[in-house]
Amino acid sequence: MSVSRRGFIKLLGAGTAALGLSRLGIDLSPTQAYAAGLKIEGAKESISICPFCSCCCNVLVHAKDGKIINVEGDPDYPVSGGGLCAKGASLKSLHNSPERLTKPLYRAPGATKWVEKDWDWMMERIAKRIKNQRDRDFKAKNASGAVVNRLESVFHLGSSQVSNEEAAVLHQMIRAFGIVHFDHQARICHSPSVPALAECFGRGAMTNHYSDLGNSDAVLIMGSNCAEHHPMTFRWINMAKEKGAVVVHVDPKFSRTSARSSYHVPIRSGTDIAMLGGMIKYILDNKKYFEEFVVNYTNASFLVGEKYSFKDGMFAGFDAAKGTYDKGAWAFEKDEKGLVKRDRTLKHPRCVINVMREHYSRYDLDKVSSVTGVSKADLLRVYEDFSATGKPNKAGAFVYALGWTQHSVGVQNIRASGLIQQLLGNVGVAGGGIAALRGEPNVQGTTDHALLYGYLPGYHSTPTAKYQSLGEYLKAYTPKSADPMSVNWWQNRPKYVVSLLKSWYGDNATKDNDFGYSWVPKMDPGEDYSHLYIFDRMYKDQIKGGLCFGHNPCQSVPNSNKVRKAWDKLDWLVIGEVFHNETTDNWRRPGVDPKKIKTEVFLLPSAYRAEKAGTISNSGRWHMWHYKCAEPLGKSRNMGEMFVEIMNRVRDLYLKDGGAFPEPITKADYPKTFDAEAVAKRINGVFTRETTVGGKTYQRGQCVPGFPNLKDDGSTTSMNWLYCGGFTEEAGNLAKRRDLAQTPMQAKIHLFPKFAWAWPMDRRILYNRASVDVNGKPYNPDKAVIEWKDGKWVGDVPDGGQPPMAMKDGVYPFIMHTEGHSQLFGPGREDGPFPEHYEPAETPLTVNPFSAQMHNPVMKVIKSDMDKLAEHGDPRFPIVLTTYSLTEHWCSGSETRNGPALLEAEPQQYIEMSHELAKEKGVKNGDVVIVESLRGKTQAVAMVTVRVKPFTIMGKTTHLVGMPFCFGWTKPKCGDTTNRVTVSIGDPNTSIPEYKACLVNVYKATKVTEL
């Protein structure tokens, strides 16, 4: 009998069920002696999940007498194999930290200190604040007279750390209040991933999963330092490298990722599209693409309409007055039946592949090298190494994180990698795809549950004033395909939207009242309610109060001097947090007189991860349950309980006193108390009446077995169709599953199909039908993901159960796209169907050699007296600044700065600069320097290093410096946030700010005040 390490520890007495070891035929004496000495003896062991990066390492938590006494990696978790990085290893000290918030704290307007209050007092006052503001400012109609039923003067920010169950009840509450200024951390970390990946392949998620990286023949890491920031990812990249894969790190600075890669290529921040555009040209010119895949599965053969053009940096359809494109100019040409015209010979000049060839013909080695600062030899080396995977038996993966997303071209950075993967046939195959290494652990799940203004849970656009009835809304967002071979999965949208409304409003949602559609707030078409605009409107006194849970925007949002001033203007603020941070205590920041800050602050102490149960979803879409391992510290409570209590108290006030448009609140089917398991069932969805599916009859209240069974007639509920199938009558809560069983075929590619559950429908590798030829035979039989055998699919859950494309009833593999093909030409994004190189909003260049268009022509520009941009090539700010995280601190650092070992390892703000720049500036290693931009200054310790080198850009020496973004003034001697100097410029698709490239100057400090 084999015993896993975890099982062994349990057997030693840490677990509740201590079996006799003699039953296993093991000599007990040495192990019993060892057990007696174990610090975990007699402790209760439970499984939790690290609350930091999206690797979501499972941990074993041991609690004794109500206190967490030990945390260690769970060896059964396939991604980590029991490993933890420095942050995960600090979980015990973070949970037990004396810095934890353990009591509700109140700060009265103008007060100079916090006062302790009880929960009841706080909740009552919060509910009244929300109701009063809502009654005062609720807007039934917009300026055009359309019904909008919304509340603009209150915001919600944050909560990417909460469980899926907490997110679901939070989203329902926010919509019930009518709040439209509703955003969370995905906006500022990975918001471009969804529109970029969805435009390429149909879904906005990481295509494969972490352990699949071990199957790659080439890994190209760009915009990520995953060895430090997603450390368990690197376990699999190392495995690939040991098996012979080439691992390339393209990044502005040398890091541990570079050190463990086959080689490192430095690049000027903000020029990734130039480099990748050069690779597209290389692949096309040298015919390195996988032709069978390109012709059959991508839209390479589609004919682009005659209105399309690209001239000197601008795509057709630009409306200068509006500053946007009319995407109608990018439509495909269709025949009389409505089918897109195709030329499978790829000869037609308006075939996508030929339009693409023409577009990237400008991306020659000389130009790319002069803009990126990458030598021509290095460019060629990367192009050759990665394009070698354009063969049926090879696979290459891209790995990226915030180094790609946080740009004014964030979406198109990712799209560029999507184009390459389609050309090389690296989609749906083991070891291929695009690994979006998301930020916080549940930013995937909370994005799925849409804590973002523009979506309802499950990726349905938030209704706008343009669609006054449910019928109009569904017609606008439900695509039709004339091609019988296209599954066009979004034709099912009405079923998912109606099931969502039935979840929210229960029996009050009927066909006659459009299932409560009028109770959902409507945005104004084209209006932006995201972070940058929330703070701009707050700064301009248009927002009065808000809710901020698990977020530190006064540290982590760019141009933080403005953000902090905007925060000062609020009348009231409710914050849920684990520790004090720059946002909770903004009213007492250095240089400010608290007596002049009028904000009434309610600070609610939050339970930490191991003190609550629920599910979170890692970047690979694994939906996993974490258990409550100990009681919340002090009087802290989980956020789900807080949300539910706030909603119920506001509802009670409306039921008692009436008020503005109470129906969305009083008619809501909302839990009375928070129970994660019960909400998990609601998320999956239930039948509202007796229904028979596949010969089995389900009663009202029983779980819907999967999203194919959801209906648009009101007979089903589901708070999120993507998660429907994860909690069934037959198998229960599948997020709790920890079965490591594999077939030999699955074991070959590190597929763990029974560990936890993955959306959609437990599929582990998305688009896996593209890993086989049109007859269902795997392109690479040694690493087969699925195979059509004896009339059925074997392997992973196929992405669409229909037969292979060449067979009777066969369908195209990209089932989420209306035309069934992946999209090289993507007509749906705001800034063009192909990625194009534009300079960052602040650039050291005075011309863009690729076109006359310097910047992304439709980037989001915020205008206020505090939003200033340096001129192109501004001599006052000649240095490019890029930002990054550290292994020891997570995101804003507001949690990890409270871990003594973590703070000791990385104690204060620093700036990495080259020896050449240091010499030019008269700065020595360890000197404190001032870093200055047009928006502010901050202090940092100089780290003079060979990890950063000067670039030669268009013949001139250009310096680049790098700073971490995890420090803040609430920890003495830490220094303050880098965001005092960064810019409020947004990508046009998602408004993610351009953190990763702005212009600064650096000089030696004459007086040190912050470090």
Ligand code: SF4
């Ligand atoms: S931070 Fe990420 S890699 Fe480190 S222990 Fe936590 S989940 Fe694992």
